[in-house]
Amino acid sequence: MKQFKSPTLPAHIADNGMKSIAFFLDGEEQQDLDSAPWHQAGHLPQASFSLAHNQQGIYLKYKVSEQHVLTRYKNINDPVYKDSCVEFFIAFGDDKNYYNFEFNSLGTALCGYGGSKTDRFDLPVDIAATINTLSTTIPQDAETGLYNWELTLFFPFSVFVHHNKLDLKEQACRVNFYKCGDDLPEPHFLSWVPIEHPYPEFHLPEQFGSVVFV
Structure with a gap:
């Protein structure tokens, strides 16, 4: 199983706001979204992420370089996967269900929870709005x-x-990270953990990797 370790974000970094957090994550190990099992031709974007945590929550930064950027959706739980999009899926402990967090380059969020692609519930808008x-x-x-965006x-x-x-603290969670853009001139589907499936599909929790929060 593919795995990496998430460092602890120092309290003084978190207290200084999102720009300080972004700078800190720039200095952490970058994980590449370099699996593209369904790619056949055309431009393939480059994307990576870094992750940290503390007692308040989880911190994540994506870096993307791509030929086309599409940002149409502005409302929480819009279908942002059709835009230039990055995604984070996570499952805790023995829970068979998992959270999906999807964002276009503006930061518009689509957030859900459930056991499969067809068995999902959107998170309440007021809850999703608390993601900074x-x-x-x-x-x-x-x-x-x-275009380069972060x-x-x-x-x-x-x-x-x-x-x-x-x-x-010292826990391992099942995760995968993605980059997509269903409605871009050249649709693409990148993942951190390689996916084995006959057509593009991210909702495959049995193929998640692991992050250890140290």
């Missing part, structure tokens, strides 16, 4: 023609509404 976001998009590079996220433990009193 910081998005940055750099203008198109004149030489490469690529998204930093803070998930307070209260977001995980089906799990009370979470304590992640």
Whole structure:
């Protein structure tokens, strides 16, 4: 099983806000979203993430470089996977259900919980709204023609509404991380853990990897 370790975010970093958190995550180990089992031709984006945690929640930063950026959706629980999108799926302990958190490059969130793609419930809008976001998009590079964007996220433990009193210290959780864009001129589907499936599908918890919160 593919695995990595999540460091603890120092309290003074968290207290200084999202820009400070984003800077800290820049210095942590970057995990590449380098599995593209359904890619056949055309441009393939580059994407990576870094992760940290503390007693307040989970901190995550994505870095993306791609040829097209689409940002149409502005409301929580809109279908942001059709835009330029990054995703984070996580399951705690022995729970067969998992959370899916999906964001376009603006930070618009789609959040759900359940045991499969067809057995899911959207998280309440007021809960999803407590996820802090910081998005940055750099203008198109004149030489490469690529757009570069970053998204930093803070998930307070209260977001995980089906799990009370979470304590992640020295715990392992099942996870996967993704990059997609269903409605882009060249749709793509990237993942951290390689996926074995005949067509694009991210809701496969049996193929999640693992993160250890140290």
